[in-house]
Amino acid sequence: MSDTDSPPRLQTDQQTWVRAAIQTLADAGLDGVKVxxxxxxxxxxxxxxxWHFKDRRALLDAMLEHWRDGRIDDIRGRTQAAPGEEIAQLLHVIDTYSLVRNRRGMQVELAVRDWARHDAAARATLDAVDAVRLECTATLFRAAGRSADEAANRSLLLYAYVFGLGMMDSERDTPRPAETRAFIANLITGG
Structure with a gap:
């Protein structure tokens, strides 16, 4: 590089900004997300x-869209089951979400939930994600022969368990004994 050449400028795309903003949201809350x-x-x-966003609100909307799409894609992917394998898939979902300690994911989830308490767009996004999550598991319960009401109730119980457990264990990362997980999973699935 000669004396007249300047160092190359870093190129930053829109998704880089969104990912950085989501990490900041998890670490510092919405007030920490500053341009x-x-x-x-x-x-x-x-x-x-x-260059990428009109204003901070456009970034916030992009963050919500990114989070929503990722969460919906995740649950839809995890709740696919062959006919007759619905309960086994539900047990797998329960195991996956109750065994895996994605501390960063839980921090983002909690930050979005806090944000939704004060922002209509965040509330709508969160409600959409919750609805899809509940419907995906309820669909498996219905396919396994449960009534619509029972499927909805069991889906809510599953959701409350895996997210409640994630929040409880976020600091100490202590896995539950296999017998405890199996007992709770059988209560939820009716197995």
Whole structure:
């Protein structure tokens, strides 16, 4: 590089901004998601932000869309089952979500839930994700022969268990004994 060449500028796309903002949301809450702070963290100028977003609200909307799409894709992928395998798939879903300690994912989830307490767009996004999550598991319960009401109730119980457990264990990362997990999973599935 000659004396007249300047160092190459970092290229930052819209998804890089969104991912950085979501990480900041998890660490510092919504108030921590600031354009200037993110630009500094990414090593770019605020001009890069305005190349991709009209304003902070556009970034927030992109964050919600990214989070929503990821969560919906995840649950839809995990709740696919061949006919006759619905209960086995539900048990797998329960095991997956109760064994895996995705501390960062839970921090993001809790931050979005907190955000939804004060923001209509975040509330609508959260409600959409919750509805899909509940419907995906309820569909498996119905396919396994449960009535619509029972399927909805068991789906809610499954959801409350895996998310409640994730929140309880977020700090100590202590797995539950296999017998306890199996007992609870059998209560939820009726197995």
């Amino acid at each position: 200037e702070t993110l630009a500094r963290q990414l090593g770019v100028t605020k001009g890069s932000f305005y």
